[in-house]
Amino acid sequence: MWSLIKTIWNVFLHSFRKRVTIQYPEKKPYLAPRSRARIILSRDPDGGERCVACYLCAIACPVDCIALQATEDKDERRYPEFFRINFSRCIFCGYCEEACPTYAIQLTPDFEMAEYNRQNLVYEKEDLLIDGPGKYPGYNYWRVSGARIAGKDKGEAENEAPPVDLRSLMP
Amino acid sequence: MTSPYPIAAIAGILIVALSLAALLIWVERRLLALWQDRYGPNRVGPFGLLQVVADMIKIFTKEDWLPPFADKAVFIIAPAIIMVTVLLSFAVVPFSPGIIVVDLNIALLFFLGMSSLGVYSIVLAGWASDSKYSLIGGLRAAAQMISYEVFMSLSLMGVVLLAGSFRLSAIVEAQKRLWFVIPQFLGFLLFLIAGVAEARRLPFDLPEAEAELVAGFHSEYSGMKFGMFFVGEYLGVILISSMITVLFFGGWLGPWLPPIVWFLIKMFAFICFFILLRASLPRLRFDQLMSWGWKVMLPLALLNLIVTGAVVVAWR
Numbered sequence: 001m002w003s004l005i006k007t008i009w010n011v012f013l014h015s016f017r018k019r020v021t022i023q024y025p026e027k028k029p030y031l032a033p034r035s036r037a038r039i040i041l042s043r044d045p046d047g048g049e050r051c052v053a054c055y056l057c058a059i060a061c062p063v064d065c066i067a068l069q070a071t072e073d074k075d076e077r078r079y080p081e082f083f084r085i086n087f088s089r090c091i092f093c094g095y096c097e098e099a100c101p102t103y104a105i106q107l108t109p110d111f112e113m114a115e116y117n118r119q120n121l122v123y124e125k126e127d128l129l130i131d132g133p134g135k136y137p138g139y140n141y142w143r144v145s146g147a148r149i150a151g152k153d154k155g156e157a158e159n160e161a162p163p164v165d166l167r168s169l170m171p
Numbered sequence: 172m173t174s175p176y177p178i179a180a181i182a183g184i185l186i187v188a189l190s191l192a193a194l195l196i197w198v199e200r201r202l203l204a205l206w207q208d209r210y211g212p213n214r215v216g217p218f219g220l221l222q223v224v225a226d227m228i229k230i231f232t233k234e235d236w237l238p239p240f241a242d243k244a245v246f247i248i249a250p251a252i253i254m255v256t257v258l259l260s261f262a263v264v265p266f267s268p269g270i271i272v273v274d275l276n277i278a279l280l281f282f283l284g285m286s287s288l289g290v291y292s293i294v295l296a297g298w299a300s301d302s303k304y305s306l307i308g309g310l311r312a313a314a315q316m317i318s319y320e321v322f323m324s325l326s327l328m329g330v331v332l333l334a335g336s337f338r339l340s341a342i343v344e345a346q347k348r349l350w351f352v353i354p355q356f357l358g359f360l361l362f363l364i365a366g367v368a369e370a371r372r373l374p375f376d377l378p379e380a381e382a383e384l385v386a387g388f389h390s391e392y393s394g395m396k397f398g399m400f401f402v403g404e405y406l407g408v409i410l411i412s413s414m415i416t417v418l419f420f421g422g423w424l425g426p427w428l429p430p431i432v433w434f435l436i437k438m439f440a441f442i443c444f445f446i447l448l449r450a451s452l453p454r455l456r457f458d459q460l461m462s463w464g465w466k467v468m469l470p471l472a473l474l475n476l477i478v479t480g481a482v483v484v485a486w487r
Contacts, residue, residue: 004452011451014206021210 036094037111039085041104041125042134049129050104050141053080057096057105065089066096075150077142083125088118102141106134180272181262188261192405193223199405199446206450230401235394238300245299250389250396253292253403257410260285264413265340267423267430278339279331282414283324286369290316292403293371293378293388300391308387311457312378315368318464319375322472323365329358329479330418343422352419357475359419361468366411368464371404372445374452377460412441 022029031037044050053070071081096105115121133139142149144158155162197212197220204211212219237243263278265271275281290312297309331337333354334345342351352359368375379387389400416422416437423430455463 008447008451011206012447014208017208019205019210020208023210 031109031111033109035109036092036097036107038087038108038113039090039092039096039123039128040106040108040130040134041083041128042106042130042132042136044140044142045133045138046140047131048077048142049079050102050133051080051083052078052102052104052141053083054078054101056099056101060095060099062093062095063089063091077149080125083128085123085128086121087113087123088121103134103136103139104141108134177272180270183270184261184266184272185258188258188406188409189402191409192402193227195405195408195442196226196401197222198442199449202443202446203450206447230395230398233394233397235396238302238391240301241391242299242301245295246391247396249292249296249299250392250399250403251292252295253289254399254406256285256289256292257403257406260410261406261413263339264410265343265417265422266413266434268340270431271340274338274340277337279327279337279342279418282339283320283327286323286410287316287320289403289407290320292400296392296400297378297388300388302391304384304386304390305388308378308380308384308390311380312371312388315371315375315377315460315464318461319365319368319468322361322464322469323369325469325472325476326358326361326365327418328476329355332476332479332483339417339422343417343424346421346424350419350421350424355419355475355479357471358479359415361472361475362418363415364468366415367445367448368460370407370411370445372408373449374455375460376454377457380454382454408442408445409438412438412445415441 042050051068053068055068055070058064058066058068065086066084067086068083069081070078072078092107094107097107100106113121142152144160146154146157146160148154200222201211201213201219212222215221215225237246260282262272263275263281265274293312293316294309297305297307297312300306330342330351333351334342336342336345345351371378377387379389381387384390389397392400413434416434420437422437423434425433425436428436
């Protein structure tokens with residue numbers, strides 16, 4: 001009985017507390033820089049696409065909302081012919097960002113992407129690509145990786161030793 | 172004492188009571204939000220006041236579904252009963268001198284009788300819906316009402332003994348020197364608890380218990396019929412609050428302000444208390460409810476009656 005009265009009193013005291021609700025459209029909530037919402041595709045510092053169309057994001061995606069098709073350009077660099085994310089399926093888990101070996105796919109804090117038409121939630125590559133490098137400013141995959149492309153042979157990447165000739169006995 | 176313009180009084184009380192009941196939906200949501208550190212509906216119109224209008228438009232345009240398995244006639248009549256009985260009870264409530272539809276000399280008995288009849292609405296609704304959740308809700312309502320009705324009327328007899336009348340305006344006049352809440356504090360507590368049970372509000376909302384019974388007796392109702400149960404519940408809250416005001420807190424009596432304002436202030440305070448109860452207390456278990464009613468409240472009500480009777484006899 002006493003605890004009931006105490007409960008009623010304690011609840012009444014909440015009349016004088018500060019309300020936790022943020023009046024959203026007028027006041028924007030603080031969003032942590034690493035909070036996960038709209039997905040973007042970033043470019044490396046030279047302006048080229050970072051995505052190498054390895055499909056790892058599409059495989060990691062638990063709701064299968066990412067579709068892409070790999071192809072190669074004239075420099076023998078792999079890139080996606082199309083890259084499509086269906087945001088009406090996306091659950092913003094961030095697994096694609098974790099899976100990405102080239103920091104290409106990244107999640108941003110922008111969450112205001114409501115649409116009246118469901119079809120508009122399917123984002124194509126031109127909707128996803130941004131002009132900058134996103135969260136990793138200095139990183140250029142093609143410059144540091146050992147993969148061979150036109151104009152950069154094996155062993156010519158940054159911090160990469162020349163390849164060892166396995167058939168030679170010389171030290 | 173009866174109003175010189177009865178038709179105007181009836182129309183006025185009807186309109187005010189119904190619009191107050193509709194407004195209570197907004198009041199309740201805002202107050203619950205306040206006590207849960209939220210805002211509640213504050214977007215539609217100033218302070219979200221037009222939320223009531225939005226809710227009304229919604230409820231009027233909902234599909235009015237009649238279940239094919241239901242007992243049609245009873246199913247349709249049931250929600251009307253609660254509205255009729257609660258609104259009839261308002262006829263005897265003295266809001267202020269002059270604002271009363273009919274000043275019956277047995278007004279208190281009329282109120283008790285009407286609130287007992289209101290149970291039929293819920294039992295019949297549960298029965299006519301022909302679904303197990305509705306039926307359980309209806310049966311719970313029947314059991315709960317019978318047990319709480321008994322000590323509800325008994326708890327009021329102390330007030331009647333002190334005032335010497337069943338006439339509500341006479342009871343108010345008898346509180347000129349001292350509000351009955353002081354000599355009849357136990358009676359007030361008993362009536363408050365019984366009133367919460369009578370209005371089927373949390374912690375005694377077992378007939379609808381949405382955690383267990385979907386929505387209890389009105390699971391199968393939709394559209395305006397559900398709206399009538401809904402408004403009927405809020406009308407019940409207003410009615411119980413005004414009865415507490417009349418019987419224990421001196422009705423319209425009070426200094427400086429006009430009588431009707433005093434009445435409304437007191438009534439509103441109790442409505443807020445009802446909502447506070449809902450915000451803070453969990454629902455009782457059904458067997459706790461029954462044993463609480465029969466083993467604690469009824470003996471206390473009888474004790475209150477005996478002591479009050481003895482004091483009144485000794486006084487004279």
